[in-house]
Amino acid sequence: MSRSLLLVLLFLFCCGGALVVDANIHLRVVNDTRRVIYIGSFAFGPQGAVRLETRKFAAPAEMYTTENAKAPVLMPTAPVGFILIPVESVSAARMYARYGRGEVGTPLHVDIGNGYASRVCFIKDPLLGLQEEKQNRMLFPFEGLSSEDILKMPSTYSADRIGLYAVYFYNCADMPDNGEPVHLRTLPLRPISFDIYFELYWMNGEHNRVYLSYGREGLPNMFTFFGVVFLIMALLWILQVFREWINVKKIHLLMLLLVVIKMGTLFIESMKLQHFSKTGKVSMWDFFFYITVTLKGVMLFGVILLLGVGWSLLRDHLSSTDKRILLVVLPCQVMLNVCWAIIEETSEGNRNWSTWLDILQILDVICCCCVLFPLILTIKKIREAGSTDESTARTVTRMREFRTFYIVVVAYIYITRIVLIMVANAVSYDKAWIAEAGAQMVAVLFYIFCGYRFRPKIRIAATPYSILQPVEVMVVDAELKDCELSSRNSKSTSSFMKS
Structure with a gap:
């Protein structure tokens, strides 16, 4: 099933890439x-x-x-x-x-x-x-x-x-x-x-x-600069991983992969814009750019969701709800990136262009909100389990430290999906680079925060997740399973009473 879904998404992406090959300043209308x-x-x-x-x-x-x-x-x-x-x-x-x-x-x-x-x-x-x-x-x-x-x-x-x-x-x-x-x-x-x-x-x-608009000619150099910044961040993360290899979890390797993909996206975008600035035509860099952007979006949402539910740090398994959300959010991100590629490379003169743009922006915000749902649900389940167990109650107290992470995620989504769009519409044409620079600065700060907060460390109390002792982790997993089982039983009982 997953292999078939991957093939379908790859086919759709290739179709999208074929549609945008010659659409930068080109418009074709029929009986308009x-x-x-x-x-x-x-x-x-x-x-x-x-x-x-x-x-x-x-x-x-x-x-x-x-x-x-x-x-x-x-x-x-x-x-x-x-x-x-x-x-x-x-x-x-x-x-x-x-x-x-x-x-x-x-x-x-x-x-x-x-x-x-x-x-x-x-x-x-x-x-x-x-x-x-x-x-x-x-x-x-x-x-x-x-x-x-x-x-x-x-x-x-x-x-x-x-x-x-x-x-x-x-x-x-x-x-x-x-x-x-x-x-x-x-x-x-x-x-x-x-x-x-x-x-x-x-x-x-x-x-x-x-061939780039006046005020955007400096974007290739800017993306190269931020690509170097993420390269340094990737090297520091690799150094930390090798230094604390005994405490490295699977999520730490996924975080490293995310930084590498982000770095590659910036370098490829720089090459893409440099080529377009000199020739006014699209190239293979555009194809590679949309591939890396899609991978980056999937990895970013996946890592945020896995960090929020504590996968490989707090527990080694995902609940059925977490899996369903992953299966919905990640393919949706792929489809959204394909649609964004088509919209961005298509002339606004096409019918319903603005309507599709508004729809994609709304779906993107909804997709971001879906990522926050399992984070809140995890705290709720552990809080319910902690009301009947003393060790789990201590876990709930420690889990409150996650509120900073949740606030940062919400702020990141709000700034990148709403504030920066407003800034891009407000600044003059010769200051168009401000919104792009702001987006990359926010990304750098967000990645640094996540890397520092969830870095592998020998000291047990270094991160919010690692403060849990192995016994407490087993209790949390057991209580989470009990909560899900009791929830299912209550639903079946209520449906039986209704019938």
């Missing part, structure tokens, strides 16, 4: 009726440039005209194309697209009396300030061109302004060209299909192109 599509954002540095390659474009016949043209061309009065505009933040860029589709009110909270779904053409909307940004925006208009001309059209712009830009597709067919608002629901659906590729970069020197 959205009037405005947000494709993504990029922060240009000095001497920025953007190149648009249109590989396919198709529009309904109603949008074409043959007047004064040998071949059907898009109506000159129906603006269609792509645009890059300066934005304050990624969240603002997403809000502009939702506003353009009539899903929300004006981002500036101005009451214009036209309702939520009355709009003018996206590139002419005064509430978005696009008219004032004409000198800074980059427009790729398709109106007046045939499908063949669109594919051959040279589309290269220089971005002289340093800053964050958002890329949009706009379709203003059937909208008045005099600037009068029109209710979007009254407009006919005009499905558009296209396959486009954006090349966005800026120059660091005379001949060095940088």
Whole structure:
């Protein structure tokens, strides 16, 4: 069963890797009726440039005209194309697209009396300030061109302004060209299909192109630095393991493996970003990165859960509840990492991208909460057992020392899953590295805490788990089994009484 599950997960991961091979700045849509599509954002540095390659474009016949043209061309009065505009933040860029589709009110909270779904053409909307940004925006208009001309059209712009830009597709067919608002629901659906590729970069020197957003170009060096930090931590842990080999448990070896995988993930991510920064293309480093990220996530949650229930330190077996949680949480982590890989490497222009992002974030938090459940359950069972036995009561007193570990785990989950996301959305584009650096600093502190608190040591009272004498450990195991057995008997008795 476990082998079959592993093969299925490996197959799904490979499928996910195949899906993200060419999806960094690439978007393909088929019969899409959205009037405005947000494709993504990029922060240009000095001497920025953007190149648009249109590989396919198709529009309904109603949008074409043959007047004064040998071949059907898009109506000159129906603006269609792509645009890059300066934005304050990624969240603002997403809000502009939702506003353009009539899903929300004006981002500036101005009451214009036209309702939520009355709009003018996206590139002419005064509430978005696009008219004032004409000198800074980059427009790729398709109106007046045939499908063949669109594919051959040279589309290269220089971005002289340093800053964050958002890329949009706009379709203003059937909208008045005099600037009068029109209710979007009254407009006919005009499905558009296209396959486009954006090349966005800026120059660091005379001949060095940088394909990473301005403010993120230092991430490869930062990840290399933290990789060295985790390498030092791994060497210190190996030294401690060999020094106290007689007291080493299985969990200590798993903790060493976790640190090694974390170190490898950082080095691989550094190589991945360095390659992308120079070429703008994905490589095999991306495949190895998502493999190590998946392994790191599984190992991290597994080690936290095993430390919480005291496996190999307090007891040599796992309860049936612990096993069930492991069988649920660890495969879920694998699936979540596969989905994260697909989401992160897919353009935001795809339908339901934001919905899937929200779902994955919620599932990730739920998965984290599931890890905390066996920790609380273990204390509860030992506390119930300690009420009838003096030696177990002393064990309960000592087990209270775990509250620090639980608090640290909760704080780690809260910071990495909530606080750092808020920080990433709040900082400006040129400070994008702050959230990444904060995540790695929190990880370093968390790993150091766990390593120090649960390190193998000769002295019996060195760690919360090792303070238990062998006899007390046997009592705890026996009481835990009795608690589970009595719980099952009570459930069967209650079900018998109901019947």
